[in-house]
Amino acid sequence: MITNVSIVDVYVKDIDAAKSFYIDVLGLTEHTDITLGEGYRWCTVKTPNQPELQIHLTKPGRPHSPDMVAAIDRALDEGGTFAVGLHVDDCRKTCDELRAKAVEVIAEPEERPYGVEAVVRDNSGNWIVLVEPREFSAADFG
Incomplete structure (x- = not known):
């Protein structure tokens, strides 16, 4: 039986820069940062209130084909790929705080x-959706 989501991948251009962005700018915390065989780096961050979910910051590479790696790199360069959705307490305030840290607000x-x-956009070009959630029903979309 599947019980929860534990890891999501976010492709980044530079793991060190992305790690710094997700920790220093967004306020996430480091979970793991180790180098495995053949120089593969496993770097994950997490939100303080949801420690069971790791965000894996990774550069495109093996086992993807060179063509797939190039496609992912192009998508990052275009700045239109989706990374993650994050819940926030106050969306407007969070955007103001991130803008003050030079984060690009694209919506x-x-x-x-x-x-x-x-x-907002992370420093690899990925979209991060910020949502200040509230209760809703299908009728709210009428």
């Missing part, structure tokens, strides 16, 4: 049926 906070949503 300003906006009311949605499920809460207030904004989109």
Whole structure:
């Protein structure tokens, strides 16, 4: 029986820079950072309130083909790939705080049926969706 999600991958251009962004800018914490065989680096961060979920910051590489690695690199360079969605207490305040840290806000906070949503970009070009959630039902999308 599957009980929960434990790891999500986020492709990044530079693991050190991404780790710094996710920890120093977003406020996540380090979970693991080790180098395994053949120079493969396993680097994960987590949110303080959800320690069972690790965000694996990884550069595209093996076992992907060179063509797939090139495609992922191009997607990162274009700045339109999705990384993760994060819940926040106050979406507008969080965006202001991130903007003050030079984070690019690509979609300003906006009311949605499920809460207030904004989109920022990490330092690898990935989209991070910020949601200040609220209760909703299917009727709210009418």
